[in-house]
Amino acid sequence: CSFSVRLGDLHARLYLVNTAQWQLAELEVGQDSFCHRGFDGKVLEFLRSADREVREARERYPESSHAAFDAFLASLDAALLGEKDLTLIVRDPSGLSKLDTYEAEVEHFERTVRDDFALGVEYPLPSHQRNDAKSVAKIIRRARRIVALTGAGISVESGITPFRKPGPSDSARAIWDEFDARQMTVGNFNHDGEVRAKWWVMKRKLMKEMSMAEPNPAHCFFGELEKRGKLEGVITQNIDSLHQRGGIPSEKVNELHGHMRRLICSDYRTPLNPEPFGTGTCDYACDTSACGDADVPTCPKCGSPLRTETVMFEQSLPNGAVEEARSTIQNSDLLVVIGSTLIVRPANELPAEALRRGIPVIMVNFDDTCYDGNAISLVRQPAGIFFDEVMNQLGDEIWHADDEEEAEELEIDPEASVSVESKRPTLGLDVDSDDQLYGDDDLGC
Numbered sequence: 100c101s102f103s104v105r106l107g108d109l110h111a112r113l114y115l116v117n118t119a120q121w122q123l124a125e126l127e128v129g130q131d132s133f134c135h136r137g138f139d140g141k142v143l144e145f146l147r148s149a150d151r152e153v154r155e156a157r158e159r160y161p162e163s164s165h166a167a168f169d170a171f172l173a174s175l176d177a178a179l180l181g182e183k184d185l186t187l188i189v190r191d192p193s194g195l196s197k198l199d200t201y202e203a204e205v206e207h208f209e210r211t212v213r214d215d216f217a218l219g220v221e222y223p224l225p226s227h228q229r230n231d232a233k234s235v236a237k238i239i240r241r242a243r244r245i246v247a248l249t250g251a252g253i254s255v256e257s258g259i260t261p262f263r264k265p266g267p268s269d270s271a272r273a274i275w276d277e278f279d280a281r282q283m284t285v286g287n288f289n290h291d292g293e294v295r296a297k298w299w300v301m302k303r304k305l306m307k308e309m310s311m312a313e314p315n316p317a318h319c320f321f322g323e324l325e326k327r328g329k330l331e332g333v334i335t336q337n338i339d340s341l342h343q344r345g346g347i348p349s350e351k352v353n354e355l356h357g358h359m360r361r362l363i364c365s366d367y368r369t370p371l372n373p374e375p376f377g378t379g380t381c382d383y384a385c386d387t388s389a390c391g392d393a394d395v396p397t398c399p400k401c402g403s404p405l406r407t408e409t410v411m412f413e414q415s416l417p418n419g420a421v422e423e424a425r426s427t428i429q430n431s432d433l434l435v436v437i438g439s440t441l442i443v444r445p446a447n448e449l450p451a452e453a454l455r456r457g458i459p460v461i462m463v464n465f466d467d468t469c470y471d472g473n474a475i476s477l478v479r480q481p482a483g484i485f486f487d488e489v490m491n492q493l494g495d496e497i498w499h500a501d502d503e504e505e506a507e508e509l510e511i512d513p514e515a516s517v518s519v520e521s522k523r524p525t526l527g528l529d530v531d532s533d534d535q536l537y538g539d540d541d542l543g544c
Contacts, residue, residue, distance in 0.1 A: 103204075109146070113142050115191075115196050118218060121188065122188045125183075146178055213444075223454075232489045246332055250441075283412055288406065296395055318342055325346055333347055338354065353420060356416075359387055362386070434450060436460060437463045
């Protein structure tokens with residue numbers, strides 16, 4: 100729930116759970132969920148507690164900042180004397196916080212996946228997992244609106260090097276073994292010529308691989324789903340365009356980290372280049388093949404370095420891309436996750452969008468994830484090999500369930516569940532949904 104009230108009655112009882120985010124609007128002060136111990140008492144005591152904490156904090160700051168503290172404390176003193184009303188704004192995903200004797204208009208909202216993580220909400224487990232191609236083919240037949248969430252793992256069989264190894268002991272190549280991921284930020288690209296040159300060495304390596312890569316059976320499987328009217332959409336962290344080449348129309352592919360189909364001037368402000376090299380006034384774009392042989396190719400119009408339309412570290416995703424991904428999953432009846440480590444948000448929250456709505460999830464992944472126990476199928480095979488076998492199981496006939504299969508339900512055990520709190524991913528970065536650093540192995544860079 101959420102509510103906003105004027106604190107006119109200092110003797111009203113405030114019950115604030117530690118899950119709540121609160122703010123005193125006029126004072127521009129507040130605390131986030133789980134950053135406080137909660138409160139149960141009169142509004143007067145709540146304000147006095149805030150006063151004590153601010154006075155204690157004041158002594159820890161240099162004298163130059165004391166004037167700002169004093170102005171804040173003066174406003175708080177006025178509220179304690181009843182000379183000034185304050186507005187308390189509360190957002191509590193637990194729905195337990197309240198303020199007695201007030202007729203506040205309480206609004207109810209649907210918790211986000213992040214709220215679920217914070218509250219330790221548990222998602223149901225299947226009674227058993229169906230991990231073979233024949234069982235997955237049955238699940239595919241029953242589904243009508245299938246969504247794929249794909250990472251670097253789906254394209255490895257096409258010859259494209261992943262950004263990160265599945266595990267420390269893995270002997271496979273990885274981009275971040277050769278290049279320092281920490282350097283590859285949009286700020287460094289724009290301001291550090293040495294990093295810019297390294298970025299282009301990395302990019303040329305990927306361009307060469309992608310020019311020779313062909314869609315593998317996993318890409319083609321989803322192209323076949325599209326032909327048969329069973330594909331809701333594809334959400335990918337990859338930048339190789341292999342889904343489109345595998346038969347999926349571009350409007351059904353949500354490329355979270357951009358693509359390599361063209362070069363743009365780094366001073367051309369686009370949804371995939373929100374932090375331009377300069378003033379953002381150039382509009383030059385060309386095919387990727389026109390990059391030439393220079394260490395750092397430059398724009399023929401303004402001389403700024405060229406870049407691909409891919410998401411670098413410290414760069415936000417295209418506006419609305421994550422919301423579109425969530426909406427696509429919410430409209431589905433089956434989510435298939437392939438080849439993503441799912442360690443960095445918001446991509447790691449997307450499977451939960453399905454699970455919290457009872458939408459079954461198939462995981463085809465060599466990496467362990469926090470959702471493995473919740474998956475109706477957990478497959479540890481190369482995606483191309485596995486989906487080639489699924490295609491064989493489905494055959495050439497209509498890929499829809501017969502009457503017997505339609506009647507068969509996926510068995511979810513309501514008594515068995517995995518705590519999101521105990522198994523949620525360890526996040527390398529603590530950032531917000533659409534304005535964030537990205538450190539996933541599938542980052543576009």
